[in-house]
Amino acid sequence: MSTNQNNTPFNYPVFTVSKSREDFDLRAIILSYFKYWKWFLFSVLFCVVIAFLFNKYTLPVYVVNGTVVLNEEKPDITADLFSSAGLVNSKMNTQNEVWILKSLFLAEEALKDLNFNISYFREGTFQKTQIYGNTPVLVEVDWKHPQVVGGMFKLKIIDDSRFQLQVAEEELSVYNPNDPFYNSNLSDQNVFDGQYHFDSLIVSDFNKFTIKNAGALPGEEIFFSISDTPSLALQMADELNVQLVDEKSSILSLSLRTTIRKKGENYLNNLMDAYLDRELAEKNRASDATILFIQNQLSGITDSLTFFENRLQQYRTDNKIFNLSEEGSRVYDNLLELENERAKAEISLRYYNQLKQYLDREDFDALMAPSIAEMDNNLLTTLVGNLIELQSEKTRLTANFKDENPAVLEINRKIENTRKVLSENVNSAISNINATINQLSDRINTIDGEINQLPETERRLLGIQRQFEINESIYVYLQEKLYEAQITKASNFPKNSILNTARSSLSPVFPKKSINLIIGFFVGLGIPFLFITIRTYFNNKVDDPRFLEKHHDIPFLGIIGKSSLDHSRVVLENPKSGVTESFRSLRSDMSYLVPEKSNVVILFTSSISGEGKTFCAINMASVYALSGKKVILLGLDLRKPKIAQDFGLENKVGISTILSNKMDWREAVKNSGYENLDILLSGSVPPNPAELILQDSFSKMMEEIKQSYDIVIMDCPPVGLVSETKELFKYSDINIFVFRHKYSDKSNVKVVESLREKEELKKIYTILNDFQVDHRYGYGYGYGYGYGYGKDYGYYQEEKTGPLGRLLGKKK
Incomplete structure (x- = not known):
């Protein structure tokens, strides 16, 4: 193989490309991109400036965090015995609690005390900035009336009593309180344009609200939007993130991303309070049912007690008899004890019969605590309490899931199993109470025979006194149970608790300024690189001597x-x-x-x-x-x-x-x-x-x-x-x-x-x-062609080119 002895420009000796030469030349590839350095520089500067402006004018987003501790109540011995049968929900379903916290119902409860339905804004450099607290105007909406929601209103203050109102963003729809989950479109989006007075009612078929001046100055422009609670609850529930702090713990972390820290903290605190209030309300439901049952029984006993008390006093006055004889007192004491026992048994029987009715028609929300019954039945107490808890859990699940959801199907299975076992125990308890009442009635009948041996006056006094003291005993008994039920309700508290109230992060999580600048830098490099690479890939013209070199034959x-x-x-x-x-x-x-x-x-x-x-x-x-x-x-x-x-x-x-x-x-x-x-x-x-x-x-x-x-x-x-x-x-x-x-x-x-x-x-x-x-890059492809030439080499004259000529590809 021969080589050329002349070191002349564009010289490529014959056969200098050997078959052993590698096609890949990193230096040549780098130089082929480097000649477009102005493209890269401009692209990098442009993208970094965009990233800088994005960091500067994008509203910062903060994360608000709060934590809730899920405490599992300790089951009693009876609950442990039946947990293996699937009748007792002994393990807390953490995932269910997560969905409860993200439920729409809970979000609506949290929003009740927060005026989030009206959002106020001021015009910013590139976008509107929300105002939270100390707003210059106040919009009061009558939510019982159909109301326009969505979009954006622009309010310009004319003077202390008047303002100009117009629609800034035409995305308005109409909220109907009779059908709160489906908003209808508003055909005329500019129907509100005009001048109005502060404190005057702005009303039509699809809106009813009042705007008050809270310190706005003439010429000031305020923007506001109106959101209905169901839509707002859906948005807040979707933005809420709930997860376990650790797989082995029972602490839930609640987080919310917001541009206004105080607003996010207020919502998250209200949400956690609403969560505990809901749990407490569910626990108080059985106590409320028990109190209502006792109060219904007392209303009838009070009338009977008053009647027999008056009759007793009247009989004693009329017949000049105030005390029973010794024999009469003995018989009366025995009879009164049996009568009291039978009266309490009858109250228990009424409780079980009512409980049976609730079970038969599956009205589990009306179940009462079994403490009213005078029977020592721990199993029955556990089953009733567990059925109430299962029903509460079902209520919470169905607020977020359909009936076909596996969690709902599982809770229904547990409820049905518990209902069957409880029904069998109630039927057995009713039979036992009936037997007890029959025994007490037989003993009372025996004593009634002894009473018939007493004188007529004393016998009548004993009968009246007997009715009075029985009612009095039942009244006292029911009052005691009422106090117990009220104490039980007052002592109820949520098993879960708030570990940390909501607190916002000190620094924003978005935008990440340093990361955005880095991304801008690399995107700036990537855009021309990608463009050049694609252009090179699809270029079918011979623009590189190496292409011809590769064909060794x-x-x-x-x-x-x-x-x-x-x-x-x-x-x-x-x-x-x-x-x-x-x-x-x-x-x-x-x-x-x-x-x-x-x-x-x-x-x-x-x-x-x-x-x-x-x-x-x-x-x-x-x-x-x-x-x-x-x-x-x-x-x-x-x-x-x-x-x-x-x-x-x-x-x-x-x-x-x-x-x-x-x-x-x-x-x-x-x-x-x-x-x-x-x-x-x-x-x-x-x-x-x-x-x-x-x-x-x-x-x-x-x-x-x-x-x-x-x-x-x-x-x-x-x-x-x-x-x-x-x-x-x-x-x-x-x-x-x-x-x-x-x-x-x-x-x-x-x-x-x-x-x-x-x-x-x-x-x-x-x-x-x-x-x-390209003279700017010296040897160009770097393959020894001798591309670099000029006055320093002295072998030939370079045709001089002016700036304009270089631009146009001409020489002068």
């Missing part, structure tokens, strides 16, 4: 620079230019390609028109002529001849004329005006160029030309467009396929490969024409 000779002249005679007119040096380098390489031949025929072609094959042929012929070689340039592109106009010649006589008229080729040779360079033009365009080339006379002419000249340069038509070029390959020693920088398609390499394979051409080479070097 077709050697790459070198690069021809871009000329600023308006004709092709660069070598002859500007012998010290970089383009001329590149052709000198090619001339040097030719000696290595055909080292033993004195007469050389070099063929130039390309795949399509416009790639510069004629330019290369003219200057290759010129550079040989300058070296003293006798050179002839053949214009074999009979279809689109161009050589004549570059040398100012007339293209009337040429190869087509020679072959058509059987004339001597020497008569058609023209002098180029330069020493050692002759030109044989193509002649007038014939109708059958391919057939002319196939004549025997053309072969004879070529043999004579080769014997007459040292160097024969053939300017042939594009091989990708016409067929005659393939017939010309047999006359050439070296075949050069011209590609043009950023003009030729990459797919044209396949044309060269096809020629090598099908036509069996062994000496076919490629060059890259019209290559533009």
Whole structure:
């Protein structure tokens, strides 16, 4: 393998790319991107500025946190016995508590005492800023009336008594209190535009509210929006995040993202209070039912007690008898004790019968605590209490889940199992109480026989006194139970508790200023990188010499620079230019390609028109002529001849004329005006160029030309467009396929490969024409082409380019 000894610009020695060379060149890739450094700089600056402005003008978002402790009540022994049967909910379902805290009902309860339905804003630099507390105006809404919600109103203060109202954002809908979960669209969005007075009622079919001045100044502009509670509750419930602090703990962390810290803290505190109040209300439900039952029993007993008390006093007065005899007192004491026991048993029986009715119609919300019954039944007490708790849990679950939800199905199964067991125990208790009442009645009947032996006056007194004291005993008994139930209710408290009240983070969690700046920096780098990469990937033009290098079977000779002249005679007119040096380098390489031949025929072609094959042929012929070689340039592109106009010649006589008229080729040779360079033009365009080339006379002419000249340069038509070029390959020693920088398609390499394979051409080479070097990046691709040139090298003159010329790609 030979190398070029000349260190000239655009010089690429023959066969210098070996098959062992790696295609991947990190330095070249980096440099290929670095030449767009202005794009990267502008993009980075732009994106960082955007990130800075975003940080500056975006409303900061804070996280408000609070924690709730879930305390599990200790079950009694009986509950432990039945927990394995699924009748006792011994384990607290933490996930259920999470959904309860996120329920819409709880959100509405939390919003009751907070005036979040009206939001007030002021115009900011890029967006509106919300005002919370100490608002300059107050909007009071009558929520019992249909009300316009959503959108945004603009209120401009005219003076202390008047204001201008208009719709700022037309997204209004109408809230109907009779159908609170479905808002209807408002057809006329600008119906509110006009002037109004403060404290006056603004009312129509779909709104009713009053605006009060709380310190607004004339000319001040205030924005406000109205939100209905169901929609607001849905929004707040969706924004609330509830999760366990730790998997092994029973502490729930509640967090809320908000732009106004105090507003978020108030809502979260109200939510936790509403959560505990709800739990307490559910625990008080059984106590309330028990108190109501006792009060109903007392209302009847009080009347009976008053009646018999009056009757007793009247009988004693009328019959002058106040005390029983000794025998009567003994019998009466025994009877009174039995009567009291039977009365209490009957109260218990009424309780169990009512409990049975509730169980039969599954009215579990009305269940009473079993403390009213005078039976020591721990199992019954546990089952009633557990059924009340299960029903409360079902109520909370159904507020958030459908009946088909697995959690709801599971709680229904537990309720049904508990109801069945409780019903069996109630039926058994009713049977036992009936038996007890029957026994007491038999004993009372026995004593009644003894009473009949007493005198009539004493017997009647005993009967009246008996009724009075029985009612009095029952009254006292019920009063005691009422006090117990009230004490029980008063002593109820939520099993869960608030560990930490709501508190906002000191610094905002959004925007993350440093992270946004970093993101802006990398996005700024990524945008041009992505654009350049995509453009490069989809670019099908030859814009990199390495592309031609990679095709090792077709050697790459070198690069021809871009000329600023308006004709092709660069070598002859500007012998010290970089383009001329590149052709000198090619001339040097030719000696290595055909080292033993004195007469050389070099063929130039390309795949399509416009790639510069004629330019290369003219200057290759010129550079040989300058070296003293006798050179002839053949214009074999009979279809689109161009050589004549570059040398100012007339293209009337040429190869087509020679072959058509059987004339001597020497008569058609023209002098180029330069020493050692002759030109044989193509002649007038014939109708059958391919057939002319196939004549025997053309072969004879070529043999004579080769014997007459040292160097024969053939300017042939594009091989990708016409067929005659393939017939010309047999006359050439070296075949050069011209590609043009950023003009030729990459797919044209396949044309060269096809020629090598099908036509069996062994000496076919490629060059890259019209290559533009960016002087800002020195050696450009870094492959040793010698791209970097200038006055410091001193080998040739660089065509000077002014600032405007560099911008337009021209030289001066």
